[in-house]
Amino acid sequence: MDTAEIIVTLTGLALVAFVVWYFFFSARQTASAVSSSSGVQEVDITVKGGYSPDVIEVERGKPVQLSFYRDEENSCSEEVLFPDFSIRRDLPAFKTTLVELLPDKPGRFEFTCGMGMLRGSLVVK
Amino acid sequence: MEPTTKTETLDIEGMTCASCASFVEKSLSRTPGVQRAVVNFATEKATVDYVPSQATPASLKEAVVNAGYGVTERPPDTSAAERSAEIDRQKALAYQKLKRRFGVAAGLALVIMPLSMLMLWPAAMERVNMQWLNYGLLLLTLPVLGYSGREFYSSAWNGFKHRAANMDTLIAVGTGAAFLYSLAATVVPGFFTRRGLMPEVYYDTTATIIALILLGKVLELRAKTQTSAAIRTLMGLQAKTARVVRPGGQEVDVPIEQVQLGDVVVVRPGEKVATDGIIEEGHSALDEAMLTGESLPVEKKPSDPVFGATLNKTGSFRFRVTKVGADTMLAQIVKLVEDAQGSRAPIQRLADKVSAIFVPTVVVIAILTFVLWFDLAPLETRLPLALVNFVAVLIIACPCALGLATPTAIMVSTGKGAEHGVLIRNAESLEKAYQVNTVLLDKTGTITRGEPAVTDFVAADGQNVGHLLPIVAAVERQSEHPLAEAVVRYADAQQATPLAATGFRAVEGKGASAAVDGQAVLIGNSRLLAEAGINILPALQQQADGLLAQAKTVLYVAVAGQAVGLIGVADTVRDTSAAAIKRLQALGLEVVMMTGDNPQTAAQVAQQVGIKRYFAEVLPQDKAGKVKALQAEGRIVAMVGDGINDAPALAQADIGLAMGGGTDVAMEAAGITLMRSDLQGVVTAIELSRQTIRTIKQNLFFAFIYNTLGIPVAAGLLYPVFGWLLSPMLAAAAMALSSVSVLTNSLRLRGFTPLKN
Numbered sequence: 001m002d003t004a005e006i007i008v009t010l011t012g013l014a015l016v017a018f019v020v021w022y023f024f025f026s027a028r029q030t031a032s033a034v035s036s037s038s039g040v041q042e043v044d045i046t047v048k049g050g051y052s053p054d055v056i057e058v059e060r061g062k063p064v065q066l067s068f069y070r071d072e073e074n075s076c077s078e079e080v081l082f083p084d085f086s087i088r089r090d091l092p093a094f095k096t097t098l099v100e101l102l103p104d105k106p107g108r109f110e111f112t113c114g115m116g117m118l119r120g121s122l123v124v125k
Numbered sequence: 126m127e128p129t130t131k132t133e134t135l136d137i138e139g140m141t142c143a144s145c146a147s148f149v150e151k152s153l154s155r156t157p158g159v160q161r162a163v164v165n166f167a168t169e170k171a172t173v174d175y176v177p178s179q180a181t182p183a184s185l186k187e188a189v190v191n192a193g194y195g196v197t198e199r200p201p202d203t204s205a206a207e208r209s210a211e212i213d214r215q216k217a218l219a220y221q222k223l224k225r226r227f228g229v230a231a232g233l234a235l236v237i238m239p240l241s242m243l244m245l246w247p248a249a250m251e252r253v254n255m256q257w258l259n260y261g262l263l264l265l266t267l268p269v270l271g272y273s274g275r276e277f278y279s280s281a282w283n284g285f286k287h288r289a290a291n292m293d294t295l296i297a298v299g300t301g302a303a304f305l306y307s308l309a310a311t312v313v314p315g316f317f318t319r320r321g322l323m324p325e326v327y328y329d330t331t332a333t334i335i336a337l338i339l340l341g342k343v344l345e346l347r348a349k350t351q352t353s354a355a356i357r358t359l360m361g362l363q364a365k366t367a368r369v370v371r372p373g374g375q376e377v378d379v380p381i382e383q384v385q386l387g388d389v390v391v392v393r394p395g396e397k398v399a400t401d402g403i404i405e406e407g408h409s410a411l412d413e414a415m416l417t418g419e420s421l422p423v424e425k426k427p428s429d430p431v432f433g434a435t436l437n438k439t440g441s442f443r444f445r446v447t448k449v450g451a452d453t454m455l456a457q458i459v460k461l462v463e464d465a466q467g468s469r470a471p472i473q474r475l476a477d478k479v480s481a482i483f484v485p486t487v488v489v490i491a492i493l494t495f496v497l498w499f500d501l502a503p504l505e506t507r508l509p510l511a512l513v514n515f516v517a518v519l520i521i522a523c524p525c526a527l528g529l530a531t532p533t534a535i536m537v538s539t540g541k542g543a544e545h546g547v548l549i550r551n552a553e554s555l556e557k558a559y560q561v562n563t564v565l566l567d568k569t570g571t572i573t574r575g576e577p578a579v580t581d582f583v584a585a586d587g588q589n590v591g592h593l594l595p596i597v598a599a600v601e602r603q604s605e606h607p608l609a610e611a612v613v614r615y616a617d618a619q620q621a622t623p624l625a626a627t628g629f630r631a632v633e634g635k636g637a638s639a640a641v642d643g644q645a646v647l648i649g650n651s652r653l654l655a656e657a658g659i660n661i662l663p664a665l666q667q668q669a670d671g672l673l674a675q676a677k678t679v680l681y682v683a684v685a686g687q688a689v690g691l692i693g694v695a696d697t698v699r700d701t702s703a704a705a706i707k708r709l710q711a712l713g714l715e716v717v718m719m720t721g722d723n724p725q726t727a728a729q730v731a732q733q734v735g736i737k738r739y740f741a742e743v744l745p746q747d748k749a750g751k752v753k754a755l756q757a758e759g760r761i762v763a764m765v766g767d768g769i770n771d772a773p774a775l776a777q778a779d780i781g782l783a784m785g786g787g788t789d790v791a792m793e794a795a796g797i798t799l800m801r802s803d804l805q806g807v808v809t810a811i812e813l814s815r816q817t818i819r820t821i822k823q824n825l826f827f828a829f830i831y832n833t834l835g836i837p838v839a840a841g842l843l844y845p846v847f848g849w850l851l852s853p854m855l856a857a858a859a860m861a862l863s864s865v866s867v868l869t870n871s872l873r874l875r876g877f878t879p880l881k882n
Binding site for chain 2: 005013016024050081083112115118
């Protein structure tokens with residue numbers, strides 16, 4: 001094994017470790033919902049290559065209103081799905097789209113883009 | 126005193142679905158001074174009745190804005206049709222842009238390819254300066270990256286910032302690596318030659334990959350708009366205006382949003398019914414195919430319900446509005462289909478798990494491929510081989526095919542179902558319907574019509590049916606009893622001469638009496654005649670017993686103190702039942718019947734429609750228990766009911782099918798609602814579910830196999846044995862085709878037609 005091979009092997013393994021850590025194990029951005037005067041829990045979410053924040057904490061039993069602002073034209077994020085709530089919504093580019101739901105049982109509910117590549121979760125407490 | 130109200134119509138902007146409409150509606154209704162707010166999603170209009178002293182157009186607008194939507198100021202004559210055309214135009218524009226990006230990439234790739242080939246031709250190599258050629262190729266490739274492929278890089282970067290990786294990540298890393306390597310070989314070729322390497326460039330690979338992936342996207346977008354076509358078609362069905370009769374009697378055309386509960390609307394032949402209501406006067410045949418899938422027009426008379434979006438064929442009629450906006454049948458169908466399209470099928474679970482970790486995993490495999498090739502390949506070719514295989518792995522992997530496999534099929538099939546009057550609650554219901562092996566039918570209202578009809582009309586010796594029928598009809602015409610209505614329907618069908626009856630009197634629980642042509646007429650049960658002291662002759666009684674043995678209800682007829690005839694009334698089997706049951710059995714399902722009738726009647730109906738197994742004398746509260754009993758035998762049960770007192774059984778079954786539009790309770794409990802009162806709908810639902818799940822399985826199989834075979838081949842696993850390597854350009858073609866194939870396979874469901882017997 002020559003020097004170049006050793007360097008390539010070590011760099012490669014380091015990259016693999018980084019990819020695994022970065023995508024699977026690093027901390028996520030979490031946000032808790034803010035309750036408005038009317039008792040609706042509101043959260044603003046920006047959609048650009050992902051959802052930020054991508055973990056949303058809400059309380060059980062109170063209506064939730066999520067405002068998705070899609071800050072890109074990329075077709076990956078053109079739909080958002082909440083399969084546990086039977087919601088499929090088109091997100092027009094550079095517009096805010098509201099998603100309303102009523103979390104009536106606690107748990108962790110995923111929301112994804114149309115193809116399941118972009119992910120976020122709604123944590124109901 | 127009720128304060129005078131004003132009506133304002135607002136154009137709402139930014140609503141993307143039916144539930145947005147209800148949200149705007151709620152927000153408006155909460156505004157002080159607002160008495161009524163109706164928001165129509167299809168036309169994007171809100172109609173608000175408000176008290177001018179408490180609310181103003183400005184405060185209404187504020188309420189809409191607070192709800193997160195906008196109010197557009199536009200000339201009032203812009204029609205809904207024009208606006209939907211505007212949305213379509215925007216979509217078309219995005220599509221045009223994508224096509225342009227593809228056009229640029231394809232055009233340049235077509236120039237770059239042959240130029241790159243020059244290198245393979247030694248005679249040309251001698252004449253052309255390699256360095257210059259590479260710079261030329263670089264210049265040609267830059268627009269492909271910067272214009273056509275820019276979105277891949279920005280999307281990959283945005284995703285990376287969110288710790289998310291998607292398909293664009295793979296394309297960006299793959300083409301980016303090929304491009305950067307080529308860039309280095311172009312700018313500092315000495316670095317390569319000093320190490321005994323050919324400074325090879327991969328501009329052709331970079332450009333071709335981008336062109337092919339964009340081609341895939343163009344085809345995908347075109348196909349995708351077709352998957353949601355059903356919803357658009359359904360929404361387009363709504364009438365835009367209604368001809369309302371004002372209190373003064375004049376008829377005025379008003380926009381549909383301004384129609385209110387209790388308004389009387391006129392419908393002329395050839396016109397669309399504006400909204401849901403009940404006919405007040407006139408009669409006609411209506412084409413309800415758009416809602417129920419029933420192709421034959423339905424006859425309607427006063428007090429019959431009519432539904433918005435159906436087509437009036439023959440006569441004119443007036444109806445009183447009972448439902449508007451989101452409460453109408455059409456709006457509910459749209460909502461149901463929308464909900465179903467947003468639901469997730471259990472069959473998708475594995476694909477979901479895989480796609481969650483797919484892209485990072487592929488990146489890891491690609492890196493390992495690079496390392497292994499670099500370490501194991503001969504010194505002089507190790508870098509290009511490592512690079513080419515690294516790129517090929519990234520490009521061939523297609524998470525899209527996995528992601529599209531299930532939802533596209535569900536979208537096409539729920540839309541298709543609605544077209545045939547089969548409303549599927551969610552993807553899980555569709556999957557359950559596929560697994561069913563036993564169909565339990567609640568006899569009344571499903572196999573039978575659920576309403577009595579005259580089956581026998583018997584005249585006593587010396588009497589004449591043709592003479593008796595008009596007399597009987599004259600009396601029964603005055604009664605409101607369901608059995609009497611059945612007799613009148615029968616008489617009308619026989620075109621009996623109309624006679625007049627006087628002195629009509631209903632005898633509770635026994636029958637009715639009246640005078641026709643000066644003769645006293647009694648129609649009712651044997652007690653009615655017995656109490657009047659009328660004797661029933663043995664010959665007639667024998668015939669009555671025969672009818673009773675067939676579980677028919679018997680009405681006795683007495684004229685002028687003498688028993689003269691019998692009428693047998695029974696719930697009759699629908700014309701289509703036997704054929705539909707035969708079809709279900711041909712599909713390999715066991716059909717079981719359940720009824721409250723006695724065993725003899727049950728046996729007779731079962732035999733008539735070809736059912737071998739049945740439960741008789743089932744009390745309403747035991748229906749769910751029978752479903753459980755079948756489930757205990759290890760069967761997967763579909764329960765079909767008309768929704769009257771069988772909601773618990775519908776809920777207990779693995780899949781419940783509510784028939785005939787169903788009651789609200791039944792629709793809640795049922796996974797599938799059949800708009801048409803006909804067992805044929807059950808056949809359609811089961812066949813559709815089978816085709817859909819078959820399509821999904823094909824899609825998932827293809828997507829998994831494609832990736833599990835494609836990735837190792839691209840990594841060069843076959844190289845040691847066969848010497849095969851996959852060119853990244855071929856990988857790009859395969860990847861572009863894979864997601865399009867899955868979509869095309871799902872779109873095949875659009876050709877679904879229920880089999881008719």
